């Protein structure tokens with residue numbers, strides 16, 4: 182039975198495996214999918230997760246629950262030697278191993294692309310993973326608790342200042358959703374007022390959201406301004422050292438904004454893991470494919486290799502796209518994956534493949550509760566209706582009814598009960614509460630040899646330490662370093 186190895190289980194990988202399960206006949210091929218994460222992340226929901234409208238776990242789709250016929254491997258692919266049809270799989274525990282295959286599908290996606298701006302790598306957080314979205318939500322909640330105990334001043338301002346870098350779709354969505362979240366939160370914090378909260382978005386270009394018309398983007402700017410959120414156009418982040426953002430405008434003026442939450446959404450790049458493969462890459466580091474999603478090099482098709490999603494440069498046959506290639510988005514990733522699965526099955530059966538071609542459906546964005554924009558060609562919707570379209574589209578696009586119901590349940594719950602504003606930030610240190618009161622072994626007593634010799638022999642049937650338990654009370658808490666000493670001492674006693 183031929184083995185199909187799918188590298189990555191995000192949008193493109195998950196859908197490829199899911200559709201292969203559907204199209205393949207019993208015993209026709211074995212599918213193995215490898216991803217370091219045990220779930221696919223529905224990234225368009227990350228802004229709503231950060232804003233507390235969707236529970237983090239509900240915005241991901243468990244691989245093992247939904248891929249019943251696929252062998253799911255939770256580990257990283259660290260190298261592909263396609264000439265030898267071997268991939269190196271590296272788990273988080275245990276030794277790496279080599280997995281051979283007959284067909285490979287590369288769908289390792291994209292990662293946040295940053296520039297070497299001082300402080301960004303240490304201070305900022307991205308928005309590509311569910312963990313980042315959940316951490317942003319918790320950071321805002323924890324900062325509100327802290328700020329509520331502080332007098333007005335620079336430290337309180339820093340805690341209540343959000344800076345987003347990048348005015349693309351993801352940046353504007355998270356910026357607007359967080360503004361809505363924070364405005365809601367103020368109802369529960371009488372110590373804080375609207376004017377205490379500060380929102381800044383930095384965009385190097387002269388406009389935001391290139392996916393919508395200029396007119397629609399102006400509407401978004403005005404809407405954000407009316408909600409107390411400032412967008413700095415033609416401005417670059419010059420430094421974020423120590424959490425102090427230095428914004429450099431086109432006229433070279435510098436504005437300094439200290440912030441405890443700097444979110445970086447200024448672009449993505451193909452997953453650099455592809456550099457550990459022998460596949461042909463184009464200048465932006467993506468795998469070269471032809472329209473039927475088979476990998477190509479200068480000599481033509483690379484046999485038995487496929488790629489799609491953000492990691493691949495897929496020609497856009499509609500004439501749209503950037504540089505003639507499909508833009509990296511979920512709309513393409515899902516449809517490419519479905520076409521890829523069909524084409525792969527066709528090749529296994531010796532049939533012809535079909536080229537991928539998808540006319541852009543438009544773009545829809547949620548900008549906080551009750552506010553959204555939708556653009557398809559020249560047609561635009563703004564405000565409540567567009568927000569309804571955003572929820573309707575994404576609610577239905579979430580894979581599987583099991584997941585759709587969870588997300589819709591969050592929305593219905595939020596409508597009747599409001600956002601859940603409990604933060605579980607302490608889960609970062611889950612053992613702290615237990616450790617604070619946990620009994621530890623007493624530190625070893627350095628018993629002088631003669632005294633030990635003079636000690637009475639233990640009564641028969643009783644252990645040598647029966648005189649008292651060898652445990653410290655919490656008050657006598659001792660450090661872990663004491664343990665090796667005790668071990669030595671008891672060894673000596675023996």
Ligand SMILES: Cc1cc2nc3c(=O)[nH]c(=O)nc-3n(C[C@H](O)[C@H](O)[C@H](O)COP(=O)(O)OP(=O)(O)OC[C@H]3O[C@@H](n4cnc5c(N)ncnc54)[C@H](O)[C@@H]3O)c2cc1C
Nearest residue numbers: 189191192193224225258289290351490491510511512514
């Ligand atoms: C905040 C945000 C909002 C967005 N909103 C929209 C939207 O509204 N509409 C839209 O169309 N698009 C949207 N997108 C873009 C869309 O989510 C991506 O284009 C889409 O996820 C690409 O799918 P993919 O499968 O190529 O990559 P991903 O979905 O990123 O999947 C890549 C997978 O590869 C795995 N992987 C990484 N390294 C390895 C390795 N070494 N070995 C094995 N596996 C590996 C990853 O763990 C991941 O699961 C948004 C993106 C973001 C970040």
